[in-house]
Amino acid sequence: MSQFIQQAIDSKSQNTLAWLSDAAKASNTDLSAHVFPTRKTESWKYTSLRALENGGYAPLSSVNTDVDAVLNAAKEDLNIHDVTSFNIVFIDGVFCEKASAAFSDINQSGAQLVLFSQASDAEQADIKALLSQKISHKKHVFASLNTFLINEGVFLRVPKNTHCKTPIRIVHINTQHENAYSTQARALVSVETGAQATVIEQFLTVGEKVDTFVNAVSEFLIADNAKLIHYRFQQEQEDTIHIGALHFELQRHSQLDSFHLALGGKIKRVDIDTHFNGEGGESKINGIYLPKHDQHIDYHTCTEHRVPHCVSAESFRGIIGDSAQAVFNGRIHIYPDAQKTLAELSNKNLLLSDKAQINTKPELEIYADDVKCAHGATVAQLNDASLHYMTTRGIGKKEAKVMLSFGFINELLNEIESDALATYLRPLLTTVFAKSPDLIRHLT
Secondary structure, three states: OOHHHHHHHHOOOOOOOHHHHHHHHHHHHHHHHOOOOOOOOHHHOOOOOHHHHOOOOEEOOOOOOOHHHHHHHOHHHHOOOOOOOEEEEEEOOEEOHHHOOOHHHHHHOOOEEEEHHHOOHHHHHHHHHHOOOOOOOOOOHHHHHHHHHOOOOEEEEEOOOOEOOOOEEEEEEEEOOOOOEEEEEEEEEEEOOOOEEEEEEEEEEEOOOOOEEEEEEEEEEEOOOOEEEEEEEEOOOOOOEEEEEEEEEEOOOOEEEEEEEEEOOOEEEEEEEEEEOOOOOEEEEEEEEEOOOOOEEEEEEEEEEOOOOOEEEEEEEEEEOOOOEEEEEEEEEEOOOOOOOEEEEEEEEEEOOOOOEEEEEEEEEEOOOOOEEEEEEEEEOOOHHHHHHHHOOOOOHHHHHHHHHHHHHHHHHOOOOOHHHHHHHHHHHHHHHOOOHHHHOOOO
C-alpha cells in the first residue's frame, strides 16, 4: 500500500456514515490490495501522481467558510442566464442549504432526491443496493478511496415513467485555505423505466490559489426506455487536482446524451465507463478539454458493448497551449454476442505551441463479425493558409487565431441540447484563448 493511501485511511473521519460501513470495509480491503498507480501502470503511463502524493492533502478538520462571500464570488456561474434548475450546492464538501433548492420542491417535480446523511431506512436500503455495484474497484483505486471515506452524497431517483423537466444541478465549490486539503464527492442517480431527467455536475473554485484534491465518483443507472441528459463542467482553478470516475449503465432501449468540459489543472483525470446491458441502447458522449500553462488533463473512456443492436458515438476535442499536456485514451470493447453494433470514436487535437503535448490512443477490441465501427485521432496546429486568408480580410492575426481555435470546438458546442448552456459556455471558453474583449467580439 502506498504512503498516500495509508495516510488517507488514517485520516478517516468519525463522521463517515455508519450504515455504509460494509461498503467502507469492502473498499478498505480493495485499497489494501491495490498498487498505487505510477508511470509504470499502463493506464497512468502519461500522468504522474507525484504532485498528489507529495501534496499533503487531508480532509479539513473544520470548515469555517464565509458562505455569503463564496456565493457572491460564484454567482455568475451559479445563476446561469435562462437556465432554470434545482441546485444542490456543496462548499468545501459540506452541503450548503442556503444556496440549495428545497427538497420538497424537487420531489413535487417528480424526482426524488435525498442526501446520504438524511436518508430514511428505506432510502438507505435503496442506496446500499445500488451503490458501487457496477464499478470495478480493481480498476479504479480512487473510487475505492471515495467509498471508504464517504460521509455525504446525493441520491437521485427518477421514478418509472416520470419526465423531470427541470434539470438537477449538483454544484461543488472549493475555496482557498491556508493548507492543502481534500474533498470527496459522490452522486448516485437512478433513472427508472420510461423516465427522463437532466443532471448537471459542476465543479467550481473560489480564490486565487485553491490547492485541493477533489475525488469525485458518479454512478448513473439508466433503465429500460429511459433517457438521461448529462453535463459535467470542471471549471476549477489551475492549482486544483481533480480525479473523477463516471459509470453509466444502459439497459434495453435506454438513451444517454453526455457532454463534458474540462479546464486545465495541476492534474485532472477523468475515467468514463459506459456499459450496454440491454439491446437497442444508444449513447452520445462529447467532450472538450482546454489545458494551458503547465496544466495536465487526462481522459480515459471505455465503452463496453455486451449485447446486440446498440449505438455509441463519442467525440472529444482538445486545444492544448503553452507547455500543457493532455492525454486521451478511448476504448471500445465489442463482445461476441454484440452483433449489429454501431460504434464511432473520434479524438481531434489542436496544439497552440511547439511545447504543447498530446498523447492520444483510440482502441477497438472487436469479437463480433457483424458490426460497423470507426475510430480515429488527429493532432494538428493552426492552418497557415486559413490565418493568411483571414488577415487579408482585415482581421488581426491574434483575433484570427482566437476565431480558428474557437471554431475547432464550436461544432461540439452546437450539439449541446440546451441552447442556454451552450450560450453560457461560449464566452467562458473564449476567455481561455484571449482576455481582451476586442479579440472575442465576433464570438460572443
